[in-house]
Amino acid sequence: MTSIRIPLDAPNIGELEKEYVLRALESGYVSSIGPLVSEFEGRFAGYVGARYAVATVNGTAAIHLALRLLGIGPGDEVIVPALTFIATANPVVYVGATPVVVDVDPLTWNIDPDEVERAVTDRTRAVIPVHLYGNPADMSRLMDIARRHGLYVIEDAAEALGATYNGQHVGTFGDIGIFSFNGNKVITTGGGGMLVTNDPDLAARARLLVNQGRAFGVMEYEHLEIGYNFRLTNTQAALGLAQMERLEQFLATKRRNASLYRELLNKVPGLGWQQELHEGRSSWWLFSILVNPNDFGQDRYALARRLQGAGIQVRPLFLPLSRQPAYAGYGLKTCPVAESLHRRGLNLPSASFLTEEDVRYVCQVLLER
Numbered sequence: 179m180t181s182i183r184i185p186l187d188a189p190n191i192g193e194l195e196k197e198y199v200l201r202a203l204e205s206g207y208v209s210s211i212g213p214l215v216s217e218f219e220g221r222f223a224g225y226v227g228a229r230y231a232v233a234t235v236n237g238t239a240a241i242h243l244a245l246r247l248l249g250i251g252p253g254d255e256v257i258v259p260a261l262t263f264i265a266t267a268n269p270v271v272y273v274g275a276t277p278v279v280v281d282v283d284p285l286t287w288n289i290d291p292d293e294v295e296r297a298v299t300d301r302t303r304a305v306i307p308v309h310l311y312g313n314p315a316d317m318s319r320l321m322d323i324a325r326r327h328g329l330y331v332i333e334d335a336a337e338a339l340g341a342t343y344n345g346q347h348v349g350t351f352g353d354i355g356i357f358s359f360n361g362n363k364v365i366t367t368g369g370g371g372m373l374v375t376n377d378p379d380l381a382a383r384a385r386l387l388v389n390q391g392r393a394f395g396v397m398e399y400e401h402l403e404i405g406y407n408f409r410l411t412n413t414q415a416a417l418g419l420a421q422m423e424r425l426e427q428f429l430a431t432k433r434r435n436a437s438l439y440r441e442l443l444n445k446v447p448g449l450g451w452q453q454e455l456h457e458g459r460s461s462w463w464l465f466s467i468l469v470n471p472n473d474f475g476q477d478r479y480a481l482a483r484r485l486q487g488a489g490i491q492v493r494p495l496f497l498p499l500s501r502q503p504a505y506a507g508y509g510l511k512t513c514p515v516a517e518s519l520h521r522r523g524l525n526l527p528s529a530s531f532l533t534e535e536d537v538r539y540v541c542q543v544l545l546e547r
């Protein structure tokens with residue numbers, strides 16, 4: 179295997195992170211007790227402009243928790259986009275509900291509002307739009323459809339910390355928004371996630387459920403509900419606080435590199451990329467291209483192998499949910515736009531420490547076909 183010279187995305191850990199984590203370790207609070215979790219939650223809520231933020235062990239757990247908070251379960255249908263990471267849909271199955279996939283928009287690659295509207299039945303309870311690769315979905319149309327049909331909206335903003343729609347942070351439009359701090363996301367806590375909401379009752383119950391449903395402020399181990407061990411630890415929150423201080427710098431680098439990719443690849447026959455809506459500002463978590471083999475002269479499989487051979491880490495777009503072996507028995511419908519994007523799409527290196535020279539090198543190799 180060729181060694182990786184330019185990674186797709188990798189954690190950006192510096193002196194500040196070491197300092198904060200060391201201080202947290204020295205405080206003795208290594209687990210879920212300690213002051214930093216609520217400090218991180220407060221900092222995060224303030225940044226995205228949500229009233230409440232509840233930290234979780236990862237983003238998948240935050241989606242699971244969101245569905246549980248909204249009372250979604252057996253007999254209910256939840257609409258999800260076909261083109262996403264599998265963790266958008268799995269929690270729907272965890273709570274015993276039925277995932278219904280719909281196709282995505284060919285320009286933004288995000289859930290198509292018309293398709294959502296067509297998929298609504300009298301069993302539909304919620305929709306989970308994903309801001310794919312950081313690119314904001316069409317939130318005004320989605321919120322309008324949700325309101326008209328009485329659906330809950332859970333925004334999967336796992337990849338989209340820092341992205342905005344009409345100047346408002348994604349994750350704050352729906353009833354609940356979730357974020358991920360996995361090692362490869364916009365910021366990392368090693369593993370971790372966040373649930374945000376403006377509803378005080380949902381937030382209070384989320385705090386209860388992440389901590390095994392245990393009552394606060396009483397000496398007894400009294401558990402009011404069957405909850406989960408979904409808490410983030412003090413050590414992870416220390417890492418998160420350091421990353422939050424550097425977030426704007428990460429986003430600025432990602433934005434600059436995405437612009438540079440577009441500039442260097444502009445007018446190359448057979449290449450295209452994900453489009454932001456007029457209202458949307460992407461976090462540019464992963465800059466991704468579409469390859470039309472007839473015009474470009476090489477298909478995306480061959481291009482991927484060539485880039486990997488040069489130490490440039492790339493990845494195909496997510497395999498549509500309807501094509502996942504794990505969902506073979508679920509009768510998910512085939513989604514032609516998602517299929518076509520997957521066949522042609524490739525994520526390019528987008529780590530927040532990549533230099534302009536790195537991006538130029540990727541483009542140079544890419545064009546040597």
Ligand SMILES: *Cc1c(COP(=O)(O)O)cnc(C)c1O
Binds near residue numbers: 237238
């Ligand atoms: C990463 C991711 C998740 C899950 O987050 P984890 O922290 O890895 O559990 C969910 N949805 C999307 C779209 C993701 O990219």
